[in-house]
Amino acid sequence: CGLPKEMALELFKPFVMRKLIEENDCANIKSAKRRIERADGKVWDVLEKVIKDHPVLLNRAPTLHRLSIQAFEPVLIEGRAIKLHPLVCTAFNADFDGDQMAVHVPLSVAAQAEARYLMLASNNILKLSDGKPVVTPSQDMVMGSYYLTIDKEGAKGGPISSEIEGIASVVASEGKVEVIIRNDSESRAYQLEGARKILVKDGDKVVAGQHVLSGKCFKDEDEAIMAYQVGEIELQAIVNVRVEREFEGEKVSGIVETTVGRIIFNKAIPQDLGFVERKTKEDALKYEINFLVAKKQLGNIIERCFKLKGTTATAELLDEIKALGYKYSTVGAITTSVFDMHIPPEKAGIIKEAEEKVVEVEDMFEQGFITDEERYKQVVSIWDKATEDVTKKLEGTLSKFNPIWMMAHSGARGSMKQIRQLSGMRGLMADPKGKTIELPVKACFREGLSVLEYFISSHGSRKGLADTALKTADSGYLTRRLVDVSQDVIVREEDCSAGSRPQGVWVQAITGNTKDEIIEKLEDRITGRWSIDQIVHPQTGEVLVEADTMITEDQAIAIVKAGIDKVYIRSVLTCKCKQGICAKCYGKNMANSMPVGLGEAVGVIAAQSIGEPGTQLTMRTFHTGGVASGGDITQGLPRIEELFEARKPKGVALVCEVNGVVSVSETANKREIIIAGSNGEVKSYQIAKNARLKVAAGDTVEAGTVLTEGSVYPQDLLRTKGVKAVQDYLVKEVQSVYRMQGVAINDKHVEIIVKQMLRKVKVEDAGDTNLLPGELVDIFRFDDENLEALQNGGRPAAAKRTLLGITKASLATDSFLSAAAFQETSRVLTEAAIRNKEDTLHGLKENVIIGKLIPAGTGLKEYRNIEVLSNVEYATPESEEDFEIAE
Structure with missing residues (x-):
């Protein structure tokens, strides 16, 4: 990073003063200080020396996650x-x-x-939440790469196409060769000039737009680039270039069809990233990137480079792409004007048709055939469809070199949504409550809005701004609670079940309401997790993954291809560590794709990974106009909060408590579901008139089945189906909210929070232990007390597993310092004093409060007091075998 000279001098003042005295330029501290204040030439020279190899940390507030503070090598600037x-x-x-x-x-x-080693920007290429690169090029860099790799029909130097349909003939006369296309009414001649190939033969039938002459041919890449530099060909023209490569130890050469832009782009890209399988000589000649590169493709290139080549190569590649992107977005000089927004000619017709349909619906309502609610729903869906139709027609009218389309399509800025508002129609707007206003904005910005339309759209815009302000505060508070509940989850040992078979969980793809709607794929869920048993191909019997190994991305894809739909893996939820978790139950470290190391503060990482994208989630409860489950479905941030606080949701779904057969009874004033239990027990549930059932009369159900539509109250699920069901439900629901908004978060982060919510049990019968009935105890302490009681021949205690919201779980922690620093300080401290509590200082917060090193990272006691041994004599290997062992 560039650091202004005066700023650097102030920051490095003590170092500069020491250096001035060391070099005998100043006698003492006081004179060194005066010299710095004068800031003469010598001081700047000394500052240059001091600053060399001395990293600085940069931090931008708000510090939402680990990557908000990174280290850089400073460079002095004016x-x-x-x-x-x-x-x-x-x-x-x-x-x-x-x-x-x-x-x-x-x-x-x-x-x-x-x-330098942990925080340098070049070492932080991957995002912690999902392990994808966080340093992907954006905006201008994407635009430049897109401009460089796009191809253009009819570009100078590219292939020549026939303008008419007809029969081809190749004529050579007076030293020139021509391809002539004739039909009954006209003929066209295309002269063969420069190095081109003729693509048609005498008597061939040619259609309009078919290539008759190839793009120009060049003897090597340099000649093609030179031709572009002198203006002979365009950057996007498809040309033929002779390429030389090495294949299996011998040199091969051949002609490759590409564009000059792609030749330039490939010079920056390693040619072995696996986009082309190089099995034959022909494949060996191909360019690695011979396709259009937009933002998504750039992300793939960087991800592959990181996996195959490591950090240093990726950092270099990123700098190359950055330089190319900026250079060619400047060369492309893409600008937009109002005339780039083309209104589709069919728009007027689509709107007229929609207006007629709305009139029909209004008539039906006035005649009493439909209710007001149905009328509203129908009107809204008519206008939604009209907006969609206009958008589709609009997409068809845009040329691929339209600047606005290029920006959106490349992923540099904007999307079809914005293009629709610029030159299609704005469509339906929402009012401040989130309800859709049934009057659409029929105009687009190109046409300009009427006064009424302007007021309708200002509704939604203001709501958006108000939402953003509220969302920031809510999201920040959520992150704080998440950090608090999980801050003591640190990787404390390698393997919690060394020597015995570990417990695990079965995972499968997370699906939505239908099996086809996949929210999170199976391969995403198992990559980077440890297997428990061998995973075998069901047909061939081939071992895909050995027992007790970390599943790689390629193995995960192979597992899914083999048709396996659920896998047994180790999980944080079943880890037996009494404090923190073990490395194998966690799996890979998302920041570097290696198995996680001891001392990694995975709890804080999980909290930040869930909290940081919180600001991107919507604040809205979507109003469905009172349909669905007799209420509104909560989405976005409020839904995440509802799940993590284990609150009763709005529009709660009924959960069946017994196994039995369903029957439904309806009378004039009430509606109920009756379940005749298999053991003779009968349960009846009263339900709202407009509730939608998920079961039908005569269905056989078991405890834990959801009977009506809506969100399930996690406590009901815990009571009827147990811990596993609740864990699965919470992970699935949190993932659904984030994935719906296009945010990817790895399961293990959510699992850590869910584990913390289910840590306590409520003692129901104390038995012969030291526990009290009604007391909330950590599950591991409960097991220890029971073990002790059994060893002494006593009666063990009985308890029920409880699900606590994150606020309650934070306050119920064993550390009173951490709880007091979180909320309700006086209550926590009073209780701690009355109970004569002591704090074992296991978490991060407690240690920060009393000023000790935190027990994570390099502060872990295993890493402290390590001596560097010097002058140790190494045994010299006698033979080559010994040498291998010594290595």
Whole structure:
């Protein structure tokens, strides 16, 4: 990063003063200080030396996740603003419009080493929430890469197409060769100039638009690039280039069809990323990237490079793509004007048709055939369809070189949604309560809005701004509660069930309401987790994954291809660690794709991974106009909060408590579901008139079956189906909300929070233990007490597993310091004093409060007090076998 000179001088003042005295330029601290204040030439030279190899930390508020603080090598610059690499902006959520950042200087050698090895921006390429690259090029860089790799029909130097349909003849006369296309009414001649190939033969039938002459041919890449530089061909013209490569130790050469833009782009890309299978000589000649590159493809290129080549190569590739992207977005000079917004000619007809349909619906309502609610729903769906039709027609009218389309299609900025509002129609708007207003905005911005339309749309816009302000606060508070509940979850041992078969969980793809709607694929759920048993191909019997190994991405894909739909893996939910969790139950570290190391603060990482995208979730409860489950479905942030706080949801679904057969009875004033239990027990549930049933009369149900539509109350599920069902339900529901908004979060983060919510049991019968009835105890302490009672020949205690919301779980933690720092300080401290509690300082917060090193990362006691042995004599290997062992 670039650091302004004056700022750097102030930050590194003590170091500069020491250096000035060391080099005998100043006699003492006081004179060194005066010299710095004068800021003469020598001071700047010393500052340059001091700053070399001394990383600084940059932090942008709000610090929502680990990547909001990163280390950089500072470079002194003139001017008064910090300079930042554009690729790290995504991680910081920064932009160049006046953002402020804080600079910190790590002082001790240990702090500098940690900054360099753990926090340097080039070592933080992957996002912690899902393990995908966070430093993907965006905006201008995407636009430049897109412009560079697109191909253009009819570009200068590219193939020549026939303008008419007819019969081809190739004529050579007076030293020139022509391809002539004739039909009954006209003929066209195309002269063969420069190095081109003739693509048709005498007597061939040719259709309009068919290529008759190929693009120009070049002897090598350099000649093609030179032809572009002197204006002989265009960047997007499809040309033929002779390429030389090495294949299985011998040189091969041949002609490849590509564009100059793609030749330039491929110069920056390693040619072995696996986009092309290089099994034959022909394959060996192909360019790695011979397709259109948009934002998604750039992400794939970077992800593959990281997997195959590691951090350093990826950092270099990113810089290359950044430079190319900026250069060619400048060369492309893409601009937009009002005339780039083309209104589809069919729009007027679509709107007229929709208006007629609405009039019909209104008539039916006035005659009393339908209720007001049905009328509203029908009108809304008519206008939704009209907006969709206009959008479809609009997509057809845009050329692929339309600047607005290029921006949206490349992923540089905007989407079809914005294009629709610019040149289609704005469509239906929502009012401040989130209910859709049935009057649509028929105009688009290109035509301009009428006064009424302007007021209708200002409703929604203001709601959006108000939502954003509220959302930030809510999301921040959610993150704080999540951090608090999970801050003591640290990787404390390698394997919690060493020597015995571990417990695990069965996982399968998370599906929506229908089996086809996949929310999270199976391969995403098992990648980076440890297997418990061998996973075998059901048909061939081939071992896909050995027992007790970490499943790689390729293995996960192979498992799904083999038709296996559920896999038994180790999970945080079944980890037997008494404090924290073990490395094998957690799986891979998302930041570097390696197995997680001891001391990793996985609890805080989980909380940040769930909380950080919180601001992207909607605040809205979608109003369905009172249909669905007699209420509104809660989505977005409020739904996440509802799940993690284990609250009773709005529009709660009925959960069956017994096994039996369903019957439904309806009278004038009430409606109920009756379940005749298999043991003679009969249960009846009263339900609302407009509730939708998920079961029919005569169905056989078991305890835990959901009877009506709506959200399930997790406590009902825990009571009827047990812990496993509740864990699965919470993970599935949280994932559904995030995936619906296009945010990917790995399951293990959600599992850590769910594990913390289910940590306590409520003692019902104390037996011969030291526990009290009604007391909430940690499940591991409960097991220990029971074991002790049994060993002494006593009666064990009985308890019921409880599900606590994250706030309650944070306050119920064993550490009173952590709980007091969270909420209700006086109550927590009073209770701790009365109970004579002691704090074992296992978590992060307690240690921060009393000023000790946190027991995570390099503060873990296993990593402390490590001596560096010097002058140790190594045994010299006698033979080559010994040498291998020694290595």
